[in-house]
Amino acid sequence: MKRTSRDIRTANRYEVLRRIIARSPTSRPELAAATGLSLATVATLVGELLELGMLTEAGFEESAGGRPRGLVAANASGGTLIGVDIAETYVHAELFDLGLTVLARAQEPVRPGERTPKQVVAQVAAAVGSVVAQAGANGARVLGVGVSMPGQVDRENGVLVHATNWGWHDVPLLDLLAGCIAYPLHLDNPLHACTTAELWFGAARGRCDTVVVNLGTGVGAGLALGGALHRGVSNSAGEWGHTTLVLDGRPCHCGSRGCVETYVGAPGIMRDLRERDAHGPLLHPDDETATIDALARGIAEGDPVAVDVVRETARRLGIAIAALVNLLNPEVIVLSSWVARRLGEPLLAGVREAVARHALRRPASAVEIVLSTIPTDPVCLGAATFALEGALASAVAAGGRHFV
Amino acid sequence: MKRTSRDIRTANRYEVLRRIIARSPTSRPELAAATGLSLATVATLVGELLELGMLTEAGFEESAGGRPRGLVAANASGGTLIGVDIAETYVHAELFDLGLTVLARAQEPVRPGERTPKQVVAQVAAAVGSVVAQAGANGARVLGVGVSMPGQVDRENGVLVHATNWGWHDVPLLDLLAGCIAYPLHLDNPLHACTTAELWFGAARGRCDTVVVNLGTGVGAGLALGGALHRGVSNSAGEWGHTTLVLDGRPCHCGSRGCVETYVGAPGIMRDLRERDAHGPLLHPDDETATIDALARGIAEGDPVAVDVVRETARRLGIAIAALVNLLNPEVIVLSSWVARRLGEPLLAGVREAVARHALRRPASAVEIVLSTIPTDPVCLGAATFALEGALASAVAAGGRHFV
Numbered sequence: 184m185k186r187t188s189r190d191i192r193t194a195n196r197y198e199v200l201r202r203i204i205a206r207s208p209t210s211r212p213e214l215a216a217a218t219g220l221s222l223a224t225v226a227t228l229v230g231e232l233l234e235l236g237m238l239t240e241a242g243f244e245e246s247a248g249g250r251p252r253g254l255v256a257a258n259a260s261g262g263t264l265i266g267v268d269i270a271e272t273y274v275h276a277e278l279f280d281l282g283l284t285v286l287a288r289a290q291e292p293v294r295p296g297e298r299t300p301k302q303v304v305a306q307v308a309a310a311v312g313s314v315v316a317q318a319g320a321n322g323a324r325v326l327g328v329g330v331s332m333p334g335q336v337d338r339e340n341g342v343l344v345h346a347t348n349w350g351w352h353d354v355p356l357l358d359l360l361a362g363c364i365a366y367p368l369h370l371d372n373p374l375h376a377c378t379t380a381e382l383w384f385g386a387a388r389g390r391c392d393t394v395v396v397n398l399g400t401g402v403g404a405g406l407a408l409g410g411a412l413h414r415g416v417s418n419s420a421g422e423w424g425h426t427t428l429v430l431d432g433r434p435c436h437c438g439s440r441g442c443v444e445t446y447v448g449a450p451g452i453m454r455d456l457r458e459r460d461a462h463g464p465l466l467h468p469d470d471e472t473a474t475i476d477a478l479a480r481g482i483a484e485g486d487p488v489a490v491d492v493v494r495e496t497a498r499r500l501g502i503a504i505a506a507l508v509n510l511l512n513p514e515v516i517v518l519s520s521w522v523a524r525r526l527g528e529p530l531l532a533g534v535r536e537a538v539a540r541h542a543l544r545r546p547a548s549a550v551e552i553v554l555s556t557i558p559t560d561p562v563c564l565g566a567a568t569f570a571l572e573g574a575l576a577s578a579v580a581a582g583g584r585h586f587v
Numbered sequence: 588m589k590r591t592s593r594d595i596r597t598a599n600r601y602e603v604l605r606r607i608i609a610r611s612p613t614s615r616p617e618l619a620a621a622t623g624l625s626l627a628t629v630a631t632l633v634g635e636l637l638e639l640g641m642l643t644e645a646g647f648e649e650s651a652g653g654r655p656r657g658l659v660a661a662n663a664s665g666g667t668l669i670g671v672d673i674a675e676t677y678v679h680a681e682l683f684d685l686g687l688t689v690l691a692r693a694q695e696p697v698r699p700g701e702r703t704p705k706q707v708v709a710q711v712a713a714a715v716g717s718v719v720a721q722a723g724a725n726g727a728r729v730l731g732v733g734v735s736m737p738g739q740v741d742r743e744n745g746v747l748v749h750a751t752n753w754g755w756h757d758v759p760l761l762d763l764l765a766g767c768i769a770y771p772l773h774l775d776n777p778l779h780a781c782t783t784a785e786l787w788f789g790a791a792r793g794r795c796d797t798v799v800v801n802l803g804t805g806v807g808a809g810l811a812l813g814g815a816l817h818r819g820v821s822n823s824a825g826e827w828g829h830t831t832l833v834l835d836g837r838p839c840h841c842g843s844r845g846c847v848e849t850y851v852g853a854p855g856i857m858r859d860l861r862e863r864d865a866h867g868p869l870l871h872p873d874d875e876t877a878t879i880d881a882l883a884r885g886i887a888e889g890d891p892v893a894v895d896v897v898r899e900t901a902r903r904l905g906i907a908i909a910a911l912v913n914l915l916n917p918e919v920i921v922l923s924s925w926v927a928r929r930l931g932e933p934l935l936a937g938v939r940e941a942v943a944r945h946a947l948r949r950p951a952s953a954v955e956i957v958l959s960t961i962p963t964d965p966v967c968l969g970a971a972t973f974a975l976e977g978a979l980a981s982a983v984a985a986g987g988r989h990f991v
Contacts, residue, residue, distance in 0.1 A: 512825075543826055
């Protein structure tokens, strides 16, 4: 609840490690300059991370006139991390080294009618087994597995409290997973995973307050405030898709009406398209991905229906984002997830225009709105980062024992 | 931007002082139990606050079987603080002792047509002069003056960037005030003042994440996250009144449409009343206060129009608050400012019902929604607290010199 000196040490440790992962090899003075920490603090933290086996010495660089500076880098052979993204129709797993480079990938299908907790857990175990096998010798040194599952997650107890689209309630997912996966496990939802990925590797790194707007089938807004993920009092912060944008508007599966998600989530965009041109070539009924892809191609080709639908989506999304800008006064807004990625620049341009028009001048002029630049699956990456954070916390708690 | 160990020490110092102000005299072990800090940390901080003259020794209490415990209390004669609330039609000043007890009050009118920066500064100087004179000997030991002015405030440079209702742009208010007030000055807006008052003296004290919903002529939501005010990157966080609740709805003075403020701020409520019963006894055209008072009496007497208007206001407000609950997952929502105070319990009941209906279950079940319990003007109190925080920071920076 309250922040302690220990939280600060943890945050500084993350900050140093983030910089090293971003730019390896690097020197202690460079790290001090980049993080704003004192050289003494950096030296202590680097020493600790070397001791833990997270970092490795990486030679020397000449410094102008002085003695050569020692370089450090993420220790690629210090252990591996696994991130698991449980999605509607598949389970995706990736295995990373400590520099968060992907070493192996696996995917298992989740078929309609095969969505009981037991069946999904079996697919997760299969995907994890596959990346471990592919990684060969590296597979023997897994420090932890982060698992992302859509829904409301009680992280401390590892319970999936509620997953709307799956009909799951109070499933002790972590216990079930622990029955077939022997590594330390960390459970959270995809929004928190993506936001953590942006904090470690994306637009939120080193920035003050960032909002990560996730635009997919569902819609959310992950909050990275003061350099840390804001989880809220019961780990459910970020459920921005259920913000009322149109009082008494379209019904939403959450039971309310007029939610942002019903307008700018993929099903909402499909509804707009249906209302405008139900029999046109853009709409692929029952296929969100194909429809959004068709829209993206349509804009590129100047199709008036596509241009019009994306313009209105961007306007609504921008008006909703303007409210976030007014409320939180963030430094950065990142548009993430597959709908944002596929609609890309035209969506971004429309959002920027609507924010400029609808937000107050002072916060609007302070915010930068960008597309996510994370090249791989941000959910796997973020989930693996949970495992990294967990491994670091246990190693420190165990009093500086080596990871390996 | 990033939090440092110094921020933590400052936060711990505030936390200890808040507890002592809340419950004086108190012992170090009680403080450790109440704050969750170690006894050693509490002893260090109490020693420092005694040294600074903020606290005073207050005798001993017997402890069961052990030696008597030393008691400490806020040092009522350690200096005074002034809070100034610049409002639409008046300037209100209060002078407090270090236990934040009011010692003197003064009010000066701000008349229509007398709202230039120079005229308003003169009224502030008059109000401050008045409370200093009333306080007699106490008036000689003013540690600082906090000034709250509605609008967008550049706090670091003391500039009023924009005040919609006053037509002010980029007014160097702190410099103008410093021309006629000799004490250290601290400038911010009423929303941040009220939220700070709730953190020090109200429902947010000792709680994790609190949202202070200010319901007056304007509407805002102050964010107390992790025990500290969230200011955002340019100190404008909290402008929640300009969240779109009705896409393309009522025009707002901010230039957008359908803003929360146009429905649940006092002028929005008056508009509802006008649309329902333009010639009834409840509506006092051009008098917000009289109208809201009439509504409050109307509900008490079962007037169907009053009941209906307040019910719809509570429903809309609750739907907008549900979005805050979903996004931030706070522990507490406080309804504050004059419209909330006057409409009271019936408004609160309607808001709770709408939040229960429209927010997601997990965050809804984690939040408590309450009316503010701060008995005096929260803006003056919060503004005085800015002066307290500022005095504490300067004293610590000066290396522990006594205040007096």
